[in-house]
Amino acid sequence: MKPTLARGLDEASLQDLADLFQHLSDPRRLRLLLILSKGEHAVGELSAALGVTISAVSHQLQTLRQARLVACRREGKRILYHLDDVHVEQLVRMGREHVEE
């Protein structure tokens, strides 16, 4: 096995890591992130694409934003969201490999 894996992981880091996975643990959020992995989109577009209310998407986006997984910029009336993390796509891709086996 790999002894290096657990070394240097204190409770706080473990909590942070768990939090990261927590954000990836919902199919709607995952879909959201997959969509954003292809380019930035406004809240209304995401709402339509996911089939949930604008408010619900907005709440999810705030959560993802606090976790620094997404970021946004205003363009006129609209607010465009995009991925803000290089690891997210990797994580999703890796998880996908697992699931597809």
Place this chain on the structure above:
Amino acid sequence: MKPTLARGLDEASLQDLADLFQHLSDPRRLRLLLILSKGEHAVGELSAALGVTISAVSHQLQTLRQARLVACRREGKRILYHLDDVHVEQLVRMGREHVEE
């Protein structure tokens, strides 16, 4: 916007993927998996190492077992658990990179 945005991942796969991350989204389970990544252990040992009741660990193990992240074998009275998934360590390591930045 359109379904093509999320092309390549149907709802079922997305749910599976979310489920996988869900199992990694708790610090105790993560610690559990880290311990098992170093070798197999009995339920009682895990309970002691994690500081939670045997029952609680057992419940967590059942969940992880259904997700095929761990497997077990009986040895006398004891039941020894071990990791049953190659991707788990990779996922944890990758998540760690993210957290440690």
Place this chain on the structure above:
DNA sequence: CAGACACTTGAATACTTGTTCAAATGTTAA
């Protein structure tokens, strides 16, 4: 400036998940 549009926010409710406790299963040894 008024009104429409795009989105955010807060509080309440509804849903999910985890833990506990007690009872049940399986194993070994006397």
Place this chain on the structure above:
DNA sequence: TTAACATTTGAACAAGTATTCAAGTGTCTG
């Protein structure tokens, strides 16, 4: 077979999370 040990299981409760609804902020257009 009985007793002790190791673990599992199910139901109930507690804690955490998500969604909704209604009200609020910020931005553009006429």
